[in-house]
Amino acid sequence: MHNLMQDWPLLTSSIIDHAARYHPNRQVITRSVEGPIVESNYAQIRDKALRVAQGLHRLGLGRGDAVGVMAWNTGRHMEIWYGAPGAGAALHTLNPRLFADQLVYIINHAEDKALFIDLDLVPVIEAIADKLPLVRHYIVMTDAAHMPETSLDVLCYEEWVAGQDGDFSWVQVDERDACGICYTSGTTGNPKGVVYTHRSNVLHAMAEVQPDMLGLSSSERVMPVVPLFHANGWSIGYSAPLTGASMVMPGRDLTPAALFEMLELGVSLTAAVPTIWLLLLQYLEAEAKSLSTLKRVVIGGSSCPRAVIETFQQKYGVQVLHAWGMTEMSPLGTVCSFKPEVLEMDTDARVDVQETTGHPPFSVDLKITDDEGAELPWDGQAQGKLWARGPAVVGRYLKADELATVDGWFDTGDVATIDPNGYMAITDRSKDVIKSGGEWISSIELENAAIAHPDVSEAAAVGVPHPKWDERPVLIIVRKAGCDPSAQSILDLVAKGFAKWQVPDDVIFMDEIPHTATGKISKLQLRQVLKDQGYQLPG
Numbered sequence: 445m446h447n448l449m450q451d452w453p454l455l456t457s458s459i460i461d462h463a464a465r466y467h468p469n470r471q472v473i474t475r476s477v478e479g480p481i482v483e484s485n486y487a488q489i490r491d492k493a494l495r496v497a498q499g500l501h502r503l504g505l506g507r508g509d510a511v512g513v514m515a516w517n518t519g520r521h522m523e524i525w526y527g528a529p530g531a532g533a534a535l536h537t538l539n540p541r542l543f544a545d546q547l548v549y550i551i552n553h554a555e556d557k558a559l560f561i562d563l564d565l566v567p568v569i570e571a572i573a574d575k576l577p578l579v580r581h582y583i584v585m586t587d588a589a590h591m592p593e594t595s596l597d598v599l600c601y602e603e604w605v606a607g608q609d610g611d612f613s614w615v616q617v618d619e620r621d622a623c624g625i626c627y628t629s630g631t632t633g634n635p636k637g638v639v640y641t642h643r644s645n646v647l648h649a650m651a652e653v654q655p656d657m658l659g660l661s662s663s664e665r666v667m668p669v670v671p672l673f674h675a676n677g678w679s680i681g682y683s684a685p686l687t688g689a690s691m692v693m694p695g696r697d698l699t700p701a702a703l704f705e706m707l708e709l710g711v712s713l714t715a716a717v718p719t720i721w722l723l724l725l726q727y728l729e730a731e732a733k734s735l736s737t738l739k740r741v742v743i744g745g746s747s748c749p750r751a752v753i754e755t756f757q758q759k760y761g762v763q764v765l766h767a768w769g770m771t772e773m774s775p776l777g778t779v780c781s782f783k784p785e786v787l788e789m790d791t792d793a794r795v796d797v798q799e800t801t802g803h804p805p806f807s808v809d810l811k812i813t814d815d816e817g818a819e820l821p822w823d824g825q826a827q828g829k830l831w832a833r834g835p836a837v838v839g840r841y842l843k844a845d846e847l848a849t850v851d852g853w854f855d856t857g858d859v860a861t862i863d864p865n866g867y868m869a870i871t872d873r874s875k876d877v878i879k880s881g882g883e884w885i886s887s888i889e890l891e892n893a894a895i896a897h898p899d900v901s902e903a904a905a906v907g908v909p910h911p912k913w914d915e916r917p918v919l920i921i922v923r924k925a926g927c928d929p930s931a932q933s934i935l936d937l938v939a940k941g942f943a944k945w946q947v948p949d950d951v952i953f954m955d956e957i958p959h960t961a962t963g964k965i966s967k968l969q970l971r972q973v974l975k976d977q978g979y980q981l982p983g
């Protein structure tokens with residue numbers, strides 16, 4: 445009595461088939477790169493995706509090939525999102541903010557044979573094209589009227605798609621074949637390629653839509669502000685059509701005013717990193733505006749400051765879903781939704797819980813260990829290495845000889861606590877932990893405390909070498925425009941929530957803090973800046 449159910453492969457083409465068949469009229473509204481706001485729907489997206497697949501097939505591309513895309517979040521990007529894997533190829537999403545040599549490295553390492561490029565990003569590729577010997581086709585994602593002058597030999601996306609008759613079926617691949625490729629940012633060494641399979645993407649999307657996770661349905665309208673090229677686009681390109689949720693795509697203009705305009709197109713759920721929301725909240729405050737349809741906001745990628753959670757919830761009636769994930773996990777690890785015990789709490793205690801990153805869906809399993817690998821208790825206190833396993837967690841990086849796991853578990857590089865109710869809190873990245881006198885000080889907690897100061901715009905805590913204590917924490921602060929907070933006022937605020945020995949030894953004001961290509965504070969560069977400046981601890 446073995447294997448008596450149908451063997452229905454888990455392919456991402458089934459997701460867009462489902463959306464087009466059962467939710468054909470659900471809209472995908474885009475601020476186009478050309479300018480105007482344009483509309484499509486799942487039936488049209490599928491139709492064009494099929495033509496993309498046919499076009500790639502006619503170019504001789506398919507199973508075993510990689511195809512790159514460098515584009516903002518738009519309906520067209522969604523057509524390629526399904527079209528390239530529908531041709532049997534793996535879609536490699538490219539972050540235009542990477543340094544040129546990183547782009548060259550990842551395009552060549554993934555062996556991209558064709559590149560889809562947004563209109564405004566053509567110069568980025570032009571500048572490196574002579575270093576891309578494997579790329580045979582460049583396709584500019586616009587219509588004939590908007591084709592740019594370029595030294596590249598290019599195809600015009602809309603003409604190319606219109607030239608296909610659509611009489612084509614998705615290439616039937618194995619569910620374990622590559623579907624997408626996304627490189628980690630590679631703050632140390634070369635970037636590493638994570639290869640999502642069709643199966644991992646489908647299972648991951650089914651996990652992500654669950655009520656305790658993003659809770660998507662056909663009544664929702666979702667705006668992914670997080671780019672499709674950042675950590676598998678947080679999988680929203682799959683999970684929205686899987687449930688028939690309609691989409692709003694913000695295009696390339698991510699300024700608060702532009703995002704506000706798009707949010708007001710009926711968006712009920714949106715997702716991005718904390719900095720985007722800090723700026724939006726400042727804009728709403730300055731313009732005395734409110735959010736008329738937004739109900740929930742997913743915030744992850746780095747730790748979400750308490751003030752952001754409180755302002756969204758208490759001032760605008762928008763529930764914050766604090767989430768943790770990583771490129772290697774497709775990316776969802778945990779979401780901080782309310783279990784019954786948390787719902788019963790008073791507001792303040794509930795926000796305390798929301799400062800944690802929550803609990804995982806079925807299909808993600810977590811553990812924390814000490815340096816020797818022994819599991820640590822889930823008491824909300826013990827902090828240790830965070831490990832993850834599941835069907836959408838990396839097993840091996842692209843072209844790597846070694847597995848990315850130890851005994852089936854992937855070392856996330858994060859340090860965390862887990863409480864008895866299964867809520868996990870990230871305290872640090874292993875490489876950013878501040879070690880003072882044999883104890884660990886959480887840089888994330890220090891930063892969150894400092895950012896609560898009304899005159900502070902950005903805060904970073906790093907460890908500086910110390911002869912007696914090994915390391916001591918210092919805070920690097922970017923002031924809010926027009927504000928001049930004193931170092932002491934920031935330290936006084938931090939001192940309220942920390943033991944004396946954990947309070948930073950110094951506050952350094954900077955006009956700017958270095959960021960990574962995904963918009964996170966680059967501690968690596970920051971430590972280098974301090975070193976280059978010959979920074980000395982006071983006293």
Ligand code: ADP
Pocket residue numbers: 628629630675743744745746747748766767768769770771772775801856857858870872873960962964
């Ligand atoms: P990058 O290295 O480009 O930032 P990822 O997006 O994969 O690539 O980053 C994943 C890392 O981001 C996690 O390992 C964790 O350190 C951090 N992170 C993600 N979400 C959170 C969060 N909610 N709180 C704290 N850290 C987070």
